[in-house]
Amino acid sequence: MAKIIVVTSGKGGVGKTTTSAAIGTGLAQRGNKTVIIDFDVGLRNLDLIMGCERRVVYDFVNVLQGEASLTQALIKDKRTDNLFILPASQTRDKDALTQEGVQKTLDELAQTFEYIICDSPAGIEKGAQMALYFADQAIIVTNPEVSSVRDSDRILGILQSKSLRAETGGEPVQEHLLLTRYNPTRVAAGEMLSVEDVEDILAIPLLGVIPESESVLKASNQGTPVILDEDAEAGQAYDDAVERLLGNEKPHRFLDVKKTSFFKRLLGGKT
Amino acid sequence: MSIFRYFRRTKSSTSANTARDRLQVIVAHERSQRKQPDFLPRMQQEILDVIKKYINISQEQISVQLDDSDDCSVLELNITLPEDLAQSSAK
Numbered sequence: 176m177a178k179i180i181v182v183t184s185g186k187g188g189v190g191k192t193t194t195s196a197a198i199g200t201g202l203a204q205r206g207n208k209t210v211i212i213d214f215d216v217g218l219r220n221l222d223l224i225m226g227c228e229r230r231v232v233y234d235f236v237n238v239l240q241g242e243a244s245l246t247q248a249l250i251k252d253k254r255t256d257n258l259f260i261l262p263a264s265q266t267r268d269k270d271a272l273t274q275e276g277v278q279k280t281l282d283e284l285a286q287t288f289e290y291i292i293c294d295s296p297a298g299i300e301k302g303a304q305m306a307l308y309f310a311d312q313a314i315i316v317t318n319p320e321v322s323s324v325r326d327s328d329r330i331l332g333i334l335q336s337k338s339l340r341a342e343t344g345g346e347p348v349q350e351h352l353l354l355t356r357y358n359p360t361r362v363a364a365g366e367m368l369s370v371e372d373v374e375d376i377l378a379i380p381l382l383g384v385i386p387e388s389e390s391v392l393k394a395s396n397q398g399t400p401v402i403l404d405e406d407a408e409a410g411q412a413y414d415d416a417v418e419r420l421l422g423n424e425k426p427h428r429f430l431d432v433k434k435t436s437f438f439k440r441l442l443g444g445k446t
Numbered sequence: 447m448s449i450f451r452y453f454r455r456t457k458s459s460t461s462a463n464t465a466r467d468r469l470q471v472i473v474a475h476e477r478s479q480r481k482q483p484d485f486l487p488r489m490q491q492e493i494l495d496v497i498k499k500y501i502n503i504s505q506e507q508i509s510v511q512l513d514d515s516d517d518c519s520v521l522e523l524n525i526t527l528p529e530d531l532a533q534s535s536a537k
Contacts, residue, residue, distance in 0.1 A: 320465075321465050321468065321469055324469050324473070325469065325472060325473060325476075328473050328476065328477070329476070332476075332477070332480045336480075362462065364460075365460025365461065365462045365463065366460065366461055366462060367462055368462050368465050368466060368469075369462065372462070372465075372466045372469075375466075376466070376469050376470060376473055377473075
């Protein structure tokens, strides 16, 4: 049985696509046949983050409208075995996504894939609702910042009322909190919400904390999922999150301020 | 972190704490609204219309609230009546 995982947040710019790329790659690295679908019709970006933007011929909307087959539209990742990308259309609008069409495509993908990652657009409009409707699990990407936390709570409300599982009275969608752009130094200084604060407010289980890191921008510049950067803390944190998603226990890392010398702190050096 | 900030740090009045407190309030408020059934605003309007037939009151003088506790729900209807009830009766 394929598992459908939506990566969503409500607010834009918090790291949904970065997370979809990283988690999808991590699952595929471990031998699971995985496809990542870009649901952001009109504003596709997963292809850029995955570094396959020049290999897009057909897209998700072409498949929905019968203009191309899934095999034609799926892009095989060149770096990671078992990983495929289904890009969004850049020219159509969100109305191209119909519930029947999306269901048919997901059913077809479920026959060959073990994990289907749905990269949701920002907002709570049709694109976002379609991305989460068929989900078995949801990764709620949140920044430690007021508007992001509030929007995440809003998306949780939609998952709990407007998903297929909610409407049919099935088992609720399994929710995971992924806190991104976390800066332990600012948390210690009382300038940023702590992971405990966000967990307390949203009241869903914590999948992982991704530290704010220069390597995330570097990875997107290069079109490489950050999880492949094994030296980067952000890459390692995503790797831990994938392990937890698969049910393995991993202690959380990078939550505390890195130790710097007393003199560095005294001089106000950047920590 | 400079030497000044190192000593100035106080636990309760940080901006992160303000953020947490504000979020707790707004999220709790929005969750309670989410749980309300769709018909509540319409019912509220109809109750108001009935009362308006007899007494001159405005929208602000009536509040309808639904409280969900573990095993029962309480529908609370709160109407602030004008001081002189007889004179303010609607024609």
